[in-house]
Amino acid sequence: MQSNILTLSEVSFSYNGVKAVSNLSMNVKKDRITSLIGPNGAGKTTAFKLICGEIHPQEGNIFYKEEKINKFSPHRIAAMGIAWTFQNIRLFPSLTVREHVNLSQYTRYNSSLLDSIIGTTLFKQERMISARRTEEIMKRVKLEEYADEPAVNLPYGLQRRVEFARALGVGATLILLDEPTAGMNIQESNDIMELITSLTNIDITIFLVEHDMRVVMNISSEVWVMNEGTIISSGTPEEIRRDPLVIKAYLGE
Ligand SMILES: Nc1ncnc2c1ncn2[C@@H]1O[C@H](COP(=O)(O)OP(=O)(O)OP(=O)(O)O)[C@@H](O)[C@H]1O
Ligand SMILES: [Mg+2]
Structure with missing residues (x-):
């Protein structure tokens, strides 16, 4: 069995009383591509910010390589080998x-x-x-x-x-990517898919947030689906595609 490099256990976070992440439990397997998907406002970017230490869980725990990182600064988390890119390029x-x-x-x-x-x-x-x-x-x-x-x-x-x-360059072993193909044409996004996949061959784990289902379904080994701050489904891309709960979350009632 492949080991987990990252685990979130019953994590919650509210922005001034408004719940963005609620009782979120999930994990990311080493040297794989794991995707987190969900409708706008589901809490995906907030989950990323919690992992990279920009904000800290109000409840629950986050473990990276078995170490609890809940209260670590972004600087310390980066030094441990987690890198991230956000929706806007900096x-x-x-x-x-x-x-x-x-x-x-x-x-x-x-x-x-x-x-x-x-x-x-x-x-x-x-x-x-x-x-x-x-x-x-x-x-x-x-x-x-x-x-x-x-x-x-x-x-x-x-x-x-x-x-x-x-x-x-920073020597990351876990890379969090928030919508890396947003705004790209098919060719550019194909190139990025190829690049992401190639990284898993050099012992890099990818945790991907992505709206483009073509990308998600093509390269993920595991997909977690978030809605209203929490996980509603997880599995292989094929399992996710067929899950009625997922279809409902995306299409509404
Ligand atoms: N800085 C903030 N202050 C207050 N509320 C916020 C803040 N950032 C996000 N939220 C709220 O938290 C919830 C989750 O937002 P988040 O950005 O994590 O969603 P998301 O899944 O990344 O959405 P998208 O797919 O549109 O990027 C939303 O209701 C959002 O309005
Ligand atoms: Mg987002």
Whole structure:
């Protein structure tokens, strides 16, 4: 049996008394693609924010690799190997693609700021290793030919790739993707599907929130369905497709 890398156990969260996530229990299996779907306002993005520490559960627990992370800061959670991309892309206006990927690796450095100022051997070694990794990562996400372009000048589909590259740069083992193919054409979204699938071959787990059912049904090994803050169904894409509860949640009464 495949082990769970992430578990949410009876998690609840309200924004000023308005319940967004309610008694949410689910898990994500290691090295797989797990999707979370549900109608607008179901609480999917809130669930992501709870996992990455932007907000904290008011009830229930979140475990990552068996460690309880309920109260950890986003910084600490990132350092544990969880990366996330949100519905809106966040890039630095002045940095090239290569600089974005390089920068993402600084969190992994053992050398201090002082090392970098003095230019110690440790710092130089680490800088060399990260430069090599940057080239590998850009190749993996097919961005080599745009390496020297300012990231914000790229078309939307490629900007998404920069975000993937950054997640790989920080050394994430679990990547949360909130609607990664939103606003993309078929070709761009096919490319992203291929990229996401390829990551599971290098020991990366994907937790995906996505409205595009074509994407979800094609690449997920497991799908969890949320409605009004809680899970109403889970299973393989085939099982979900046939579940009357799911159909009802999407289509209404
Ligand atoms: N910052 C906030 N303050 C108050 N209420 C919020 C806030 N963010 C979300 N909500 C509410 O919480 C509920 C869940 O929202 P959430 O964004 O998690 O849904 P979602 O499933 O991601 O929806 P979508 O598919 O449209 O992205 C909604 O009723 C929403 O209005
Ligand atoms: Mg959302």
